[in-house]
Amino acid sequence: MSGMGGTGDGTSASNAPARRETRGAVELTAAMLLSGTIGVFVVESGASPFTVVFYRCVFGALFLGLYCLARGFFRNHGFTPKKLALAALGGVFIVFNWAFLFEAYGSTSISVATVVYHTQPFFVVLLGALFFRERITRQKAGWLLVAFLGLVLVAGVSASDLSGDGAYLVGLGYALLAALFYGLSTIITKRVTGVRPHLVALVQVLLGIPLLLPFTRLGESAHLGTGWAWLAGLGFLHTGVMYALMYSAYQKLPTAKIAVLAFVYPAAALLSDWAVYGHHVTWVQALGIPLIVAASLGTNLGRRPRLRRARPAVRPPASAASPGRRTAATPATAAARRATPAA
Secondary structure, eight states: OHHHHHHHHHHHHHHHHHHHHHHHHHHHHHHHHHHTTHHHHHHHHOOOHHHHHHHHHHHHHHHHHHHHHHHTTTTTOOOOHHHHHHHHHHHHHHHHHHHHHHHHHHHSOHHHHHHHHTTHHHHHHHHHHHHHOOOOOHHHHHHHHHHHHHHHHHHOOOHHHHHSOOHHHHHHHHHHHHHHHHHHHHHHHTTOOSSOHHHHHHHHHHHHHHHHGGGOOGGGGGGOTTHHHHHHHHHIIIIIIHHHHHHHHHTTSOHHHHHHHTTHHHHHHHHHHHHHHOOOOOHHHHHHHHHHHHHHHHHHHTOOOSOOOOOOSSOOOGGGOGGGOOOOOOHHHHHHHHOOOOO
16 A cells, blocks of 8 residues: 555656646736736726826735735845845836836737837847847847847838828837836846845835826826726736736746747737727738747747758767757846746
């Protein structure tokens, strides 16, 4: 009987990592599906973008504060003055990243703004080269070119956009600026080690409250009506629940699976924009989406954008095969591979 019990325990132990990874995949998928509905909540709230972000920070701070308190995260928090300052600096960029993305929704559409915003990993690469002096290899440059071509197609700029009031171009600029700010936040926040990400997020949304107050139209609050439910949803669901799911999933999943599942977010955003508002991308724009998707995956997973070359007749010994080697990742490289686009 003891032998049978030992076998059962061994089987259970061997299945534990697989179950853990499956649970992580479910959590991250749920988080990305939630993220894909952010645009609908923003538009339906009826508030201006900076007002939306202000109340997202208020409700998000309330949820994350209670969550961290219930989980005991405030004990042995790991913050030092330097780490707290870095978390706060990252918060400056993350809250303005939200504001510019929400501005882009109104000038373009949820679909176009989300896909353009999904160029975040490439800004992380460029910022890594700027701040960490990391060399941009031909592989990275190739993916940046692919992403740029995809961006040109997705933008779908026409002659009327150039001759009109320029609102559409401004919206594209807002989406790119949001992606840049997300990249800056990623580069900075990755330096905050030894602190639970929930606490880092809490610091950032708390900072967002006084930071955004001067830009917030508080007078709108009296006329929001049902918009309050949408704003509360952004805080509790898209900042509290979504972040809790994401951070839990990150601990269970390999980087490659995180990079792949991250594309549930733009897919869900396109679907919700079509289902609720009837917006859809054109055929030309649709051609650009897979280019951005492929380039983002290639950047995160370290794949090369080139055609397969003929293998030599005599293969070198396994010990000498350079493709099997991996160099140590710099902070910028690690940030580029692990950055998960989420509004």
